[in-house]
C-alpha cells in the first residue's frame with residue numbers, strides 16, 4: 122500500500138494512531154451489535170417490554186465512543202496525510218531544483234507536473250478512505266469473532282465463503298488496476314495535447330488547417346481516454362456487483378445451509394443473520410473504499426517513484442561537499458572539453474569540441490556562428506549546466522569538479538536566449554533602490570515599470586522589454602562574469618546600438634567579463650575577441666577595429 126508507505130515517512134506515530142482509532146471504532150461498533158442482539162433476545166425471552174437501563178447506558182457509551190473515535194481517526198488521518206504530501210511535494214521541488222539540466226530535458230515536464238499537482242490532489246482527496254477501510258476490515262473481523270462465539274459452524278462457512286469471495290474480488294481488483302494504469306497513461310497524453318494547444322494557441326488560431334488537425338488529434342486522444350475510463354468504470358462495477366452477490370450468498374448459506382447441519386442453530390439464526398446484516402455496511406464500505414483507494418494508491422506510487430527518479434536526476438554537485446573559489450579569479454581555462462547529445466538509434470549525435478580556450482578576467486568575448494552550430498551548447502558547458510564527456514575546466518588552475526560547481530556558477534549572471542523573468546528577484550534580499558532605478562533608466566524602462574522592493578512592477582511586457590529587465594536583474598546580481606545569449610536579438614535598432622556601443626563598453630569598464638552569443642555582425646568590433654562556432658568547433662577570428670573617425674554603428 123503506497124499510501125501507507127507515504128504515511129510511514131512521518132515515522133511510526135501516524136500509523137499507530139490510525140490502527141488505534143480504527144480498532145476502537147470497530148470494537149465499539151461490534152459491541153453495539155452484541156448489545157442490540159442481547160437486548161432483543163432478553164425481550165424475546167422475558168416477553169417484557171421493560172428497558173434494561175444498564176444495557177441502554179452501555180449502548181449509548183459505545184455509540185459515543187464509536188462516533189468520537191471515527192471522527193478523530195478520519196480528521197487525524199487527513200492531517201497526517203496532508204503533512205506527508207507536503208513533505209513529498211517539497212522534496213520533489215527540492216530535487217527538481219538540483220537536477221541535472223540535460224537529464225531533466227530528457228525526462229520531460231509532464232510526469233513532474235502530474236505528480237506535483239494531480240497526484241498530490243488525488244491522494245489528498247481520497248486518503249480518509251484508508252482510515253475507513255482499516256476500520257471496516259477490523260469491524261468485519263470483530264463481527265466474525267462474534268459469529269464464531271454464537272455458532273462455530275456458521276463462522277466456518279461464512280469465513281470460507283468470504284475468503285473465496287475476497288480472493289476473487291482482489292483478482293478482479295488487479296484487472297481493474299491494470300485498466301487504471303492504462304487510463305493514467307491516456308490522461309497524461311490528454312494533458313500533453315492540452316499543453317500543446319495552450320503553447321501554440323496563436324499559431325493554431327491563424328491557420329485553420331492546423332487548428333482542425335490539432336482538434337482532430339485532440340478528439341482522438343480524448344476518445345481513447347474516454348474508452349479507457351469506461352473500461353475502468355465497467356471493471357469497477359463488475360467487481361462491486363460480484364462483491365454484493367458474494368455477500369447475498371452468505372445470507373443464503375446461513376438461512377438454507379447451516380440449519381441442515383446443526384440442530385441448535387435455530388436459537389442463534391436471528392442473531393447471526395443480524396450480525397451479517399450489521400456487517401453489510403462495513404463490507405460494502407470496504408469494497409467502495411478499495412476502489413477509491415486504488416486510484417489514491419496508484420497516485421501515491423507515482424509520487425514515490427518520481428522521488429526516486431528525481432534522485433537519479435540529481436547532479437553530483439548537489440551532494441558533493443562544497444569547495445570555495447576565489448572571486449577575484451584571473452583566468453578560466455577549458456582544456457579538451459567535449460560533449461555530445463545522446464542520439465536516437467540510427468541517428469548521428471551532435472557533438473561539440475574539443476574546446477581549448479583561455480578566458481581572461483575583464484575580457485569581452487563574442488561567440489558567433491550559424492544556427493545549430495553549437496553556441497548555446499557551448500554556453501551550457503561553460504556555465505557548468507552540461508557536464509563535458511571529456512576534458513577539464515579550471516579557474517586559476519583549480520579544477521571545477523562537483524565540489525566547486527556551485528562556487529563556479531556563483532561567478533556568473535546570465536540572460537539566456539529562452540530566459541525566464543522570475544516573479545521576484547530571488548536570491549537578492551534588498552536590491553539597492555537607487556542602483557535599480559538608475560539601471561531601469563539606463564534600459565529606458567522607467568516609464569514602463571519599476572523595481573518595487575524585490576520584484577518588478579509589471580511582467581506582461583514585450584519580448585525586448587522583458588530582456589531588458591533580465592539584464593537589469595543580471596547586473597543587480599553583481600557577478601564578475603556576465604553571460605548573454607543573443608540578448609540583442611529582440612531589441613529595436615536604437616537600443617541595439619545603445620547596447621553594443623554604450624552598455625557593453627560601460628559594463629566592461631566596470632570590470633565585468635562579458636561572454637555574449639551574437640549574430641550582430643555590425644558590432645563585432647565591440648568585442649576584445651571573437652570566437653566563431655562551426656559544426657561544434659570554435660576558432661578565433663580577428664576582430665575588426667574601426668579606423669579613426671569611423672563610427673561603429675550601421
Ligand SMILES: Nc1ncnc2c1ncn2[C@@H]1O[C@H](COP(=O)(O)OP(=O)(O)OP(=O)(O)O)[C@@H](O)[C@H]1O
Nearest residue numbers: 226462463471490491492493494495496497498499
Ligand atoms: N537538448 C538537446 N538534445 C539533443 N540535441 C540538442 C539539444 N539541444 C540542442 N541540440 C542539438 O545541438 C545542436 C546545436 O544546438 P545549439 O542550441 O547549441 O545551437 P546554436 O548555435 O545555439 O543555434 P541558434 O543560433 O539557432 O540558437 C543542434 O543541432 C540541436 O539539434
